[in-house]
Amino acid sequence: MQKNSYIRFDWAIKRLLRDKANFSVLEGLLTVLFNDKTKIVEILESEGNQQRDDDKFNRVDIKAKNSKGEIIIVEVQNTRELYYLERILYGTAKAITEHISLGDTYQEVKKVYSISILYFDLGKGNDYLYHGQNRFIGVHTNDELLITAKEEGAIIQKLPQEVFPEYYLIRVNEFNQVAKTPLEEWVKYLKTGIIDPDTTAPGLPEAREKLRYYDMSPEERHEYDEHVNAIMIQNDVLNTAKLEGHAEGRAEGRAEGRAEGRAEGRAEGRAEGRAEGRAEGRMEEKLEVAKNLKQLGISTDAIAQATGLSLEEIEHL
Template identity: 25%
Template sequence: MVTEGIQDKYVNPYTDFGFKLLFGTAMNKELLISFLNALLFREEVIKDVTYLNAEHLGTQEYDRRAVFDVYCENEKGEKFLVEMQRGEQQFFKDRSVFYSTFPIREQAKRGEWDYELKAVYVVGILNFSFDNSDAEYFHHEVKLVDLYTHKVFYDKLTFVYLEMPKFNKSEDELDSMFDKWLFVLRNLASLLERPRALQNRVFDRLFETAEIAKFTKTELSEYWDSLKNFRDWYSVISTAEKRGRAEGLEEGLNKGKEEGAREANLNNARNLKKLGVAIDVISQATGLSEEEIEKL
């Protein structure tokens, strides 16, 4: 059993192991129910959930396979996909829409059917920001809307995106269950003790489940592997971002040098032209074309 490097008290929910431990097991489904109610309804609307097969294949042989982090339905038959997006993906919105088609299509019935559908909710917990225009706007709720009336056209398909890096409330600022859940997701791995604001039955269950010291040897080994994969991935992303910034800076410096050298050549060409130096000579001296010099 390898435990080196695990010094946190509570599990990291951004790891595959941590996320599925908290939200993807029937034993802890009350955590998922509480989270979904706080996020989507702000009250106890969902009474129970049933976990569904998280792996789906398309209807055709060539269709792409979809594997959901958490897939469940409530007692009304409404479907919920909950995805932890650990890093920015170029087409993550497209991926969300693609994934939403599976719980929609699987509702089709054989024989006569009037196309009535149960609601589908796609929840993306994002460990990155995709909208940098507003530093405080982190909770996106998206539905099909009529652009003319600005009213919801279809209320049975909802996409919710949480830009977690933008959520910066302190413990003293947690007013609702929604705030408390986002605080837990954002800070759980760094907490050394349980915050006073998170004293209720649901969070009793969460902190008991998340305490690493209570893991079995098998769970601890699986968590270490998952945590190592997460840290390796994070290191790769951070290195790429730093390299990109460095290359961008170098490119900017080179571009600045090139623009500065060109401006100096233009000034020299103007001065030489005023002195009556021949155009072809000025061209040889500055590297500018004769057409450029004639326009000065």
């Protein structure tokens, strides 16, 4: 580690940024993302806030309430997950229901922002930042619906996106630009851990002061290094498993297919033998790789993504 190195954001968000004295770092990221000065009032409890021994490198999130009473979920995901979109949908739905009491009117439903900082490839796209929200557009007229309601004698007009959750997906690995804007400086830090000494981007000067690697105690540095190593090992295991599974499965399949084809002595038999041999070879290899990953404590979703096996097949190993 070099003197100017800074703690990874996923570690900071798990250990340091929950402290009110450090809110300014996270407020800076939210300010540049929303293009609006954001003030955090408190950190809220959620399942993702819990620090568990088996959560070594994935599913790091923080749930906060801003000065407008809106709820903001910030999540860091280091490795692939099969049902990631479903999970962030569930997270926003749960946040809404957690913060409305039985008997409250629907007027009390809070706006939720979901921010995902992704260190893996989620589909295809050319941008490093994607934003999605609910809008109702006329099928034939292409105009946007403006909701009108009567409230305490006044006519209230609002757009659906003022109520529905908004989703931000930051694809960290896709950022390959020279950082010129505050948002780009933030994504550069998320990707490389580097913060320019003369930065004025909201939150980053505070991050330079609060997230220095060498300001941690030796025990904290050791724990942090283990965390970084765990991420690297898991990514190596998943990538190696995919490559080895493909190569060995193809090799075994070809060998078995040739043997069965020769035994039958017919063109049709050779074709069927090769096909069946390849399929069996690939399946055996996938099962073996999945079994090894399971023994290493890799999540079922990550194993399914790496091997192509179903969750049920993995659970029965």
